Amino acid sequence: MTEKDDLFKGIDSAADNLFSQYMVKKPEPLAPTPAAPEAAAPEAASSLPDFASPLPSEAVALPEEAPEAPPAIIPPITTVQELDLQEPALDLELSLAEPIILGQGDDLLDQMDEALLSIDWEVSPKNLAKGREILSQLADKHGFTPTTPAGLLTEQMDKVLASMLQYPENVPVSAPSQIKKALEAIRIAIAQGATPNAEIRKILSQALADLHTVVAPPPADGVTLDFNLRMEGDLSAVEPAVPQMPTRTSPMPSSEPIPDFNLDLSLESDTGAASSGQPVATDTAQVLRSYRTSLATAINGITPLVTLFTNRAGMEKLYNVNEQVREKLSSQETILGQTFSANYTIYNGIGTVNGWLESQLDILNPCIKRLAKVEALFAKTKGYEKVHELTRKVRKSLAEQQGEITRVVGGTPTSHQFDLTGEYPALQPVLDRAPEVSLAAVSAVTDTQRLLDNCIGIAQRIESGEEKIGSEVGRKLRESLEKIKAALAGSAVFSPGATAAAMASVSRHTKCSWDWLLKTSWAGQLVGLAPEQVAYESHSTFSAKAFKDMTHFPLKKLKSLPWTNLQNLFSGELAEIDKVTLNNMELEIARPPETFRGSPQKKVHVVIMFTGGKGKVFLIDSQTEAISIADEGVWNPGTMGSDIAGTITVYGSIMPVIAID
Amino acid sequence: MALIDLSKKEVHCKVVYYGPGRCGKTTNLLYIHKAMDAKDRGKLLTIDTKGDRTLFFDLLPLNLGKISGFDIRIQLYTVPGQVMYEATRKLVLKGVDGLVYVADPLMVRRERNIEGLEDLRRNLEKHNVKLENMPLVLQYNKRDLCDTPIPTLSIEQLEQDLNSQLKTVYFEATATTGFGVFETLTEITKRTVRHVAEKHLLTKI
Numbered sequence: 001m002t003e004k005d006d007l008f009k010g011i012d013s014a015a016d017n018l019f020s021q022y023m024v025k026k027p028e029p030l031a032p033t034p035a036a037p038e039a040a041a042p043e044a045a046s047s048l049p050d051f052a053s054p055l056p057s058e059a060v061a062l063p064e065e066a067p068e069a070p071p072a073i074i075p076p077i078t079t080v081q082e083l084d085l086q087e088p089a090l091d092l093e094l095s096l097a098e099p100i101i102l103g104q105g106d107d108l109l110d111q112m113d114e115a116l117l118s119i120d121w122e123v124s125p126k127n128l129a130k131g132r133e134i135l136s137q138l139a140d141k142h143g144f145t146p147t148t149p150a151g152l153l154t155e156q157m158d159k160v161l162a163s164m165l166q167y168p169e170n171v172p173v174s175a176p177s178q179i180k181k182a183l184e185a186i187r188i189a190i191a192q193g194a195t196p197n198a199e200i201r202k203i204l205s206q207a208l209a210d211l212h213t214v215v216a217p218p219p220a221d222g223v224t225l226d227f228n229l230r231m232e233g234d235l236s237a238v239e240p241a242v243p244q245m246p247t248r249t250s251p252m253p254s255s256e257p258i259p260d261f262n263l264d265l266s267l268e269s270d271t272g273a274a275s276s277g278q279p280v281a282t283d284t285a286q287v288l289r290s291y292r293t294s295l296a297t298a299i300n301g302i303t304p305l306v307t308l309f310t311n312r313a314g315m316e317k318l319y320n321v322n323e324q325v326r327e328k329l330s331s332q333e334t335i336l337g338q339t340f341s342a343n344y345t346i347y348n349g350i351g352t353v354n355g356w357l358e359s360q361l362d363i364l365n366p367c368i369k370r371l372a373k374v375e376a377l378f379a380k381t382k383g384y385e386k387v388h389e390l391t392r393k394v395r396k397s398l399a400e401q402q403g404e405i406t407r408v409v410g411g412t413p414t415s416h417q418f419d420l421t422g423e424y425p426a427l428q429p430v431l432d433r434a435p436e437v438s439l440a441a442v443s444a445v446t447d448t449q450r451l452l453d454n455c456i457g458i459a460q461r462i463e464s465g466e467e468k469i470g471s472e473v474g475r476k477l478r479e480s481l482e483k484i485k486a487a488l489a490g491s492a493v494f495s496p497g498a499t500a501a502a503m504a505s506v507s508r509h510t511k512c513s514w515d516w517l518l519k520t521s522w523a524g525q526l527v528g529l530a531p532e533q534v535a536y537e538s539h540s541t542f543s544a545k546a547f548k549d550m551t552h553f554p555l556k557k558l559k560s561l562p563w564t565n566l567q568n569l570f571s572g573e574l575a576e577i578d579k580v581t582l583n584n585m586e587l588e589i590a591r592p593p594e595t596f597r598g599s600p601q602k603k604v605h606v607v608i609m610f611t612g613g614k615g616k617v618f619l620i621d622s623q624t625e626a627i628s629i630a631d632e633g634v635w636n637p638g639t640m641g642s643d644i645a646g647t648i649t650v651y652g653s654i655m656p657v658i659a660i661d
Numbered sequence: 662m663a664l665i666d667l668s669k670k671e672v673h674c675k676v677v678y679y680g681p682g683r684c685g686k687t688t689n690l691l692y693i694h695k696a697m698d699a700k701d702r703g704k705l706l707t708i709d710t711k712g713d714r715t716l717f718f719d720l721l722p723l724n725l726g727k728i729s730g731f732d733i734r735i736q737l738y739t740v741p742g743q744v745m746y747e748a749t750r751k752l753v754l755k756g757v758d759g760l761v762y763v764a765d766p767l768m769v770r771r772e773r774n775i776e777g778l779e780d781l782r783r784n785l786e787k788h789n790v791k792l793e794n795m796p797l798v799l800q801y802n803k804r805d806l807c808d809t810p811i812p813t814l815s816i817e818q819l820e821q822d823l824n825s826q827l828k829t830v831y832f833e834a835t836a837t838t839g840f841g842v843f844e845t846l847t848e849i850t851k852r853t854v855r856h857v858a859e860k861h862l863l864t865k866i
Contacts, residue, residue: 024839
């Protein structure tokens with residue numbers, strides 16, 4: 001058996017050993033009469049998890065609202081009886097002292113169940129219309145009037161459904177589940193009979209009160225349009241735009257807070273993926289406010305279009321495009337409200353504000369493209385002038401927001417990824433870029449340009465005869481030229497020779513070659529190690545004193561016993577070297593740069609990095625931890641001949657990357 | 662992408678449960694979390710829910726134990742399935758090593774199942790990954806509804822819609838009762854860890 005076969009066998013048996021004990025057999029098919037999902041009786045086997053209960057107590061839920069617990073007053077179903085389907089359920093005489101028998105066999109109740117399930121999964125006009133129709137039939141069949149509790153409840157259910165149809169963007173998330181609970185209350189009432197007792201009335205009242213809280217409110221600035229248009233024009237041209245993969249360059253980070261490199265995580269602890277509130281720059285907050293308003297306006301503008309094209313033969317594509325755009329914008333409006341504080345000064349989402357804004361560009365770009373196509377179609381279709389104007393305004397408004405967001409994030413981004421492995425937050429982005437010019441250099445160049453412009457202006461005036469050469473003009477020219485000379489003397493931008501010399505000494509890692517690094521601390525400085533070069537890391541510590549006067553480290557010192565095979569301790573290239581050579585090998589102990597100013601540690605870990613036939617020993621302060629690197633940010637290559645391949649700059653924090661090649 | 666720590670001899674693999682809204686992704690994780698021994702799994706972390714809907718992701722870490730000297734850890738993620746949360750799904754897919762596509766058997770959800778798979782394909786391509794190159798299993802959930810009058814898709818229909826090209830293994834399941842949940846998980850675990858081991862580990866062991 002090969003090594004691969006062995007490994008695969010080990011994997012399979014580990015998975016089987018771990019999971020097979022939890023497998024359950026297929027349950028027996030349900031009885032012909034269906035039960036609503038929430039009404040299903042719990043399994044007798046107590047070992048199976050109970051999904052009627054809310055999330056487990058160990059689950060770390062971070063809801064904005066507490067999950068709704070099922071109403072405790074509805075008693076569990078313990079018996080089911082076959083009903084004579086010829087007799088209406090109203091003839092049953094029951095009290096709460098006996099188990100409640102739900103109105104099985106009432107076809108309309110089951111149909112309403114089904115309709116509510118459909119609405120819960122997809123709030124669409126079609127599903128809502130069907131639900132309202134069945135509700136009306138149900139009320140008629142059982143003689144519910146607005147003077148009866150059940151009648152009031154069905155009336156309110158209808159109001160909620162109507163509001164969902166009219167203002168879908170404002171529907172509370174819990175609306176479908178509240179309507180389902182109301183239906184359960186009606187089911188109990190039907191089973192109770194024509195005159196519900198006090199307990200049932202209480203159930204109905206509670207359901208009614210809950211329903212009042214989930215009526216979708218109208219938008220603040222309602223937009224209504226009177227459409228009476230005939231279908232004209234070539235609608236086949238309208239195709240939903242396929243969102244293209246954005247290609248963007250990542251911007252310079254602006255005034256974002258410095259992320260925390262303290263990544264002490266384990267499987268048993270919270271991964272802490274959510275951030276705990278980052279301040280938002282004033283300009284960005286203003287853009288977010290405007291964006292929110294624009295989203296609401298766009299949604300209000302598109303909603304009548306969705307209504308117009310609903311259930312119209314031949315208009316399915318127009319319906320789909322508008323509905324999809326509206327869905328996307330609605331969700332972003334919701335997420336915007338959840339992710340930022342009320343005044344948009346605090347960001348409570350994951351990652352950075354800029355990253356979140358860039359994700360909005362991902363949403364806006366295809367929406368704008370789709371609306372542009374629809375707008376073009378309406379423009380050439382007679383009778384669609386109003387619709388065209390409406391679509392144009394919506395698209396223009398979104399395009400303005402797109403421009404503002406692009407401005408705030410510092411330009412059009414080229415790649416955009418978050419690291420959501422769940423174990424640790426990503427380092428902020430690493431981008432392959434040339435070293436940046438410092439602000440001082442930028443302002444120096446700006447001043448120099450101004451001085452040059454000044455000199456050119458003087459020369460032009462002399463040339464045109466406006467100004468005569470005299471001591472005053474001479475003085476101005478001289479002063480400007482002296483300042484330019486001083487600026488040139490200290491600037492690498494204007495010293496191509498110096499720049500070329502500097503570039504020649506840059507390490508071969510002109511760009512960041514790694515997707516992930518081993519993070520550790522070396523002489524108090526946070527560093528990343530090139531993972532493919534790490535051949536050994538000690539789990540236990542060594543006394544730092546033992547290395548005090550050593551320049552080279554004999555590998556045989558790592559043997560715990562005289563016959564220990566060093567090959568088994570190492571990985572990578574070092575493990576390929578024969579035992580005898582390893583026993584006699586000594587590797588240079590790398591010394592930290594003087595700029596690493598941490599206090600000396602008493603205990604150190606030994607890390608051996610080995611590549612290309614050469615290696616070094618690093619005495620590090622802590623065990624290494626794998627961290628991934630996203631591909632946005634700033635990489636600065638190090639100097640040739642140094643162990644520091646380069647540095648990753650993260651909002652002002654610098655992490656040197658150690659690679660010995 | 663799997664995270665491999667050679668010095669600590671740990672391998673972390675990421676498995677994402679994907680699918681249209683309300684198909685049972687979170688229910689799978691909930692069941693796994695409730696059923697498994699606490700020593701073999703971590704906490705179920707749920708970020709941003711509105712009642713019973715996932716708005717961001719759920720995360721459940723599992724410990725597979727030692728294989729060839731390496732500690733293998735699996736992280737199970739779910740994504741929000743509703744159409745509106747596409748940006749979130751794309752984010753959560755970054756670095757994925759294995760996928761479970763959970764399909765909804767309701768007839769009215771047929772198009773959503775197909776769209777969801779296309780959505781998965783597109784989002785993977787944005788991370789320069791091909792769906793065909795990923796360890797993937799299909800789970801046809803809510804099989805208990807097939808015995809009710811509610812119109813549901815047969816296995817043949819689901820296979821035709823979703824698996825005619827992928828030709829991967831599928832599991833019938835009823836996540837609320839646990840049927841099929843661990844069968845799905847066992848298979849995706851095997852495929853994912855094999856894939857990661859073959860790609861990254863075989864030369865290093």
